[in-house]
Every structure is written in structure tokens, then in C-alpha cells.
Amino acid sequence: MFEAGLLANRRILITGGGSGLGAAMAARFAELGASLVLCGRRAEVLQETAEQLRSHGSQVDTIVCDVRDPQAVEAMLDEIWRVAPLDVLVNNAAATFIAQTERLSARAADAILAPTLHGAMYCTLGAGRRWIDGEHAGVVLSILSTSTITGRAFTVPSAMAKSAVLAMTKSLAVEWGPKQIRLVAIAPGAFPTAGATAQLRPDGRSADPADRVPLGRVGRHDELANLASFLISDQAGYITGEMVVQDGGTHLRGSGAEDLLRWSDQQWSAHRAGRAKS
Numbered sequence: 001m002f003e004a005g006l007l008a009n010r011r012i013l014i015t016g017g018g019s020g021l022g023a024a025m026a027a028r029f030a031e032l033g034a035s036l037v038l039c040g041r042r043a044e045v046l047q048e049t050a051e052q053l054r055s056h057g058s059q060v061d062t063i064v065c066d067v068r069d070p071q072a073v074e075a076m077l078d079e080i081w082r083v084a085p086l087d088v089l090v091n092n093a094a095a096t097f098i099a100q101t102e103r104l105s106a107r108a109a110d111a112i113l114a115p116t117l118h119g120a121m122y123c124t125l126g127a128g129r130r131w132i133d134g135e136h137a138g139v140v141l142s143i144l145s146t147s148t149i150t151g152r153a154f155t156v157p158s159a160m161a162k163s164a165v166l167a168m169t170k171s172l173a174v175e176w177g178p179k180q181i182r183l184v185a186i187a188p189g190a191f192p193t194a195g196a197t198a199q200l201r202p203d204g205r206s207a208d209p210a211d212r213v214p215l216g217r218v219g220r221h222d223e224l225a226n227l228a229s230f231l232i233s234d235q236a237g238y239i240t241g242e243m244v245v246q247d248g249g250t251h252l253r254g255s256g257a258e259d260l261l262r263w264s265d266q267q268w269s270a271h272r273a274g275r276a277k278s
């Protein structure tokens, strides 16, 4: 689909790159010639993904970093820049769970806002500051959600955080455009991953998420990875401040939370009691 070497000589940081969509993007970027840095909280998850990629000859480094911690993010970026500047930052790490919003504690709200909003902001500010100081061009790709368009009941902190990162994308496209820094985003629909399924698809919801998709199927990870590859490449060099929706038309039917409006308080309490851990 792409010319070989589309991402050659690109150094790319993917937050949450050890699993799910982050790992899928890592694999595709590596195939296209990029060198990668993957970060996340779990060293063993990062190592396993990195070893798989290295077995195909890719250049991959891993750094354990909790993006909720601004000092940890700065230390990670210092470590990266000591070797060479990044060319691309992918804000992919995020967290969510379904819950009745009026029952969220402040700690629960922060559990979602901290990685999804603050983490993306710390990474973007840190990379952007270094690009500007070094007069280096850069690209920030953020993985968002169609909740930025529809809103979404029962995942309100996630919808708030993703919408805020979209606002950052549009705002910094203007502020940092003259410094040759592009900011772009993808709003995926349903792309099943272990993390998303554990948090969003407990027993009691429709078994097949494809039921709601006008195109009749969920997304394939390679489809998202290919879109991401295009958006961070020079082929998309005149695109900034934009979010591309990739959801098979799903958000045009609704937010995806409509079934949860029919859950009883008892169902919510049972879900809360047995909540998914990942």
C-alpha cells in the first residue's frame, strides 16, 4: 500500500505501545522503516512486544514510564533526546471504564483523566518544547474517540479527556504550525483489543460490537495502523489540526452507549463490584 521506507529515519515514541492498537501501530511503523521507542507502565508487556519486533530486524527501545507523572515523562524524553530527537509522538496511552457518572468518586474521575488528558498533554508539551528549542520539525498523532463528536454517556471522563486532546490538537496546529510541528488525530470506532474489551464490554452488553456498525464489521488493527502511518508521513505534510474518523460509520447512528441507558441500578452495582482490572 505504501512505498517501502515511507517512515525510514523516523524516530517515533508510542505511549502505550506495548499492547493493543499501540503495538499494532508499532509493527506497521517498523515495517515502514521507523525506529521506535515504546513506553508504558508494565516492563514485561513492553519487552515482549519489542522482542517480537526486533526478531524482524526492527530498531526498538522500551522505557517504563507512567505518563500521569510529569517528572517521569520529562525523564523519558531526556533519555530519548540524549540519543537522538524524536520525529513523531503518538499519544496512544489511555484508560476508561463504564460507570454511572453520578457514582464516580474524584479518584475514579482522575484515574481516567490523568493518563488520557494529562498524560497526552505532558508528552506533547515535552516533545514540542524540545522540537522548538532544537528547531526540529515534528508530528503529534493522538488516538482519540468518536465521543469527541457525539459525547458518550457512562464514559464521561474519557469523553471529556478525548475532547480536550482534540482541542489541544486544533489549538497547537495553529500555534506550532509556523514551527513546522503538525498535530493530527484519529477517532477509531470499535477495534477490539484486550484492554478495550475488558473495560467496555462486560457481560450483559451485546456480544457482537459489529452489530452497530453500518459497514457490518469491527475495524482491523492493520487498517488503523495504515491510517496512522499515512498521517505521520510526509505524504500528509499539508494536514494539521484534523481528526480522521475511522469507525465504519458507527457514530452516525449514535454514541454507542444507548444499550447502557436500559441497565438497572442493580446491573450497575453488580458491574461495579466485579470491575475489570487490566
Ligand SMILES: CCCCCCC/C=C/C(=O)SCCNC(=O)CCNC(=O)[C@H](O)C(C)(C)COP(=O)(O)OP(=O)(O)OC[C@H]1O[C@@H](n2cnc3c(N)ncnc32)[C@H](O)[C@@H]1OP(=O)(O)O
Residues within 6 Å of the ligand: 094, 095, 096, 097, 098, 099, 100, 103, 104, 105, 106, 107, 108, 109, 111, 112, 144, 145, 146, 158, 188, 189, 190, 195, 196, 199, 200, 250, 255, 256, 271, 272, 275, 276, 277, 278
Ligand atoms: C463505538 C465504540 C467506541 C468506544 C470508544 C471508547 C474510547 C476509549 C477507549 C479506551 O480508552 S480503550 C482502552 C482501555 N484500556 C485501559 O483502560 C487500560 C488502562 N487501564 C487502567 O489503567 C485501569 O484499568 C483503570 C481504568 C485506571 C482502572 O484501574 P483500577 O480498577 O485498578 O483502578 P484503581 O486505581 O483501583 O481505582 C481508581 C478509582 O476508580 C474507581 N473505579 C475503578 N473502576 C470503576 C468502575 N468500573 N466504576 C466506578 N469506579 C471505578 C475505583 O473505585 C477507584 O476509586 P475509589 O474507590 O478509590 O474512590
Ligand SMILES: NC(=O)C1=CN([C@@H]2O[C@H](COP(=O)(O)OP(=O)(O)OC[C@H]3O[C@@H](n4cnc5c(N)ncnc54)[C@H](OP(=O)(O)O)[C@@H]3O)[C@@H](O)[C@H]2O)C=CC1
Residues within 6 Å of the ligand: 015, 016, 017, 018, 019, 020, 021, 022, 039, 040, 041, 042, 043, 045, 065, 066, 067, 068, 091, 092, 093, 094, 095, 115, 119, 143, 144, 145, 146, 187, 188, 189, 190, 191, 192, 193, 194, 195, 196, 278
Ligand atoms: N480499541 C478500541 O476499540 C478503541 C481504542 N481507542 C483508543 O485507542 C488507544 C489504545 O487503546 P487499546 O489499544 O484498545 O487499549 P490498551 O488497554 O491495550 O492500551 C492502553 C495502553 O496504554 C498504556 N497505559 C495505560 N495507562 C498508562 C499510563 N498511565 N502510562 C503509560 N502507559 C499507560 C497501557 O500499558 P500499561 O498498562 O502497561 O501502562 C496500554 O499499553 C487508546 O487511546 C484508546 O482510548 C479509542 C476508541 C476505540
